[in-house]
Amino acid sequence: LLLKSKGSNVEEVFYFDSINSTNEYAKEIGRNSNMENVLVISDIQTDGKGRLGRKWLSSESSGVWMSLLLKPNLNPTDASKITQIASAAIVTAIEEFYNLNVGIKWPNDIIINGKKIAGVLTEMNSELGEINFIVVGIGINVNTKSFPEEISDIASSLFLESGLEIDRKKIIEKVIYYFYKFYNEYIKNKEFNEVLDINKKKSVTLNRDVFIIRRNETFEAYAYDLNRDGELMVRDKDGKESVVFYGEVSIRGV
Ligand code: ADP
Structure with a gap:
């Protein structure tokens, strides 16, 4: 090698x-x-x-x-x-x-x-x-x-x-x-x-709805971007935007 x-x-x-x-x-x-x-x-x-x-x-x-x-x-x-x-x-x-x-x-x-x-x-x-x-x-x-x-x-x-x-x-x-x-x-x-x-x-996560698992609760949100640090940004049904941490996201159909 x-x-x-x-x-x-x-x-x-x-x-x-x-x-x-x-x-x-x-x-x-x-x-x-x-x-x-x-x-x-x-x-x-x-x-x-x-x-x-x-x-x-x-x-x-x-x-x-x-x-x-x-x-x-x-x-x-x-x-x-x-x-x-x-x-x-x-x-x-x-x-x-x-x-x-x-x-x-x-x-x-x-x-x-x-x-x-x-x-x-x-x-x-x-x-x-x-x-x-x-x-x-x-x-x-x-x-x-x-x-x-x-x-x-x-x-x-x-x-x-x-x-x-x-x-x-x-x-x-x-x-x-x-x-x-x-x-x-x-x-x-x-x-x-x-x-x-x-x-x-190359993301297959962005521009689609994803499931977020946070504190034993699962909710759906729209993944709209990665921020400067590469963290996933999502928008929930009420329009509230938040950062997703490693381990919190699962994606429907992928
Ligand atoms: P994820 O990021 O998909 O939640 P992990 O990164 O923890 O999962 O990887 C473990 C999962 O990947 C396993 O639960 C199984 O579903 C899948 N897996 C295990 N071995 C392989 C493999 N050799 N190739 C592809 N997928 C695998």
């Missing part, structure tokens, strides 16, 4: 045939060492993670399952931007290899033809208002031919959508390349506009 060249900041790569979860392993390194810009990749995950305790099924070596350990000098409230940087990197990388129309279901799912082909899981460790480390997990169904029944209606792969089989290494390299391109722009230059533009342009 050419991960140490090509403008990426990756300092160390841990590669596994099989592991419980690349995010868990990266967090372990984050807790127990001073290393950063560490990439953890596994052919198979036996306990891959989604948001809110959900599972990311990744028991086949047909996908890219990887996590980056980062130690950015950022305010914890800006950590959600890392998810959007990863989403933008995944979309940009995919479009270099495949002639596919790729969408982002705000903020962390990558969608093609209404089906989920990739996801991002960002986890933060912070105390006293400072970030100790961030782990950004990326799962991409690349050459997957079929899925377990529980997700066969909602999941797809780049192969199933395009008919094209691609060496996973190429995808890894491109995603990492774009991740660091966008990440360095943001961390070093505080420049987030390109990422925001991609998240807006």
Whole structure:
């Protein structure tokens, strides 16, 4: 893998045939060492993670399952931007290899033809208002031919959508390349506009009614924009506008 060249900041790569979860392993390194810009990749995950305790099924070596350990000098409230940087990197990388129309279901799912082909899981460790480390997990169904029944209606792969089989290494390299391109722009230059533009342009969440789950209550609202920080802005039935937080939104029909 050419991960140490090509403008990426990756300092160390841990590669596994099989592991419980690349995010868990990266967090372990984050807790127990001073290393950063560490990439953890596994052919198979036996306990891959989604948001809110959900599972990311990744028991086949047909996908890219990887996590980056980062130690950015950022305010914890800006950590959600890392998810959007990863989403933008995944979309940009995919479009270099495949002639596919790729969408982002705000903020962390990558969608093609209404089906989920990739996801991002960002986890933060912070105390006293400072970030100790961030782990950004990326799962991409690349050459997957079929899925377990529980997700066969909602999941797809780049192969199933395009008919094209691609060496996973190429995808890894491109995603990492774009991740660091966008990440360095943001961390070093505080420049987030390109990422925001991609998240807006590719959004399958904007300009439609979405369900918001807030404090055990579900209501419908119209998603009309992302603000400067990439947060979702919605307007409810009474015309009241509000900002939606990560984890609060679910989208009908996608
Ligand atoms: P969401 O953002 O869609 O609410 P998560 O980001 O938490 O969900 O991801 C976990 C969910 O994604 C699971 O509950 C399952 O529905 C779906 N899923 C699990 N594994 C895969 C996979 N390999 N490809 C596509 N979707 C998956």
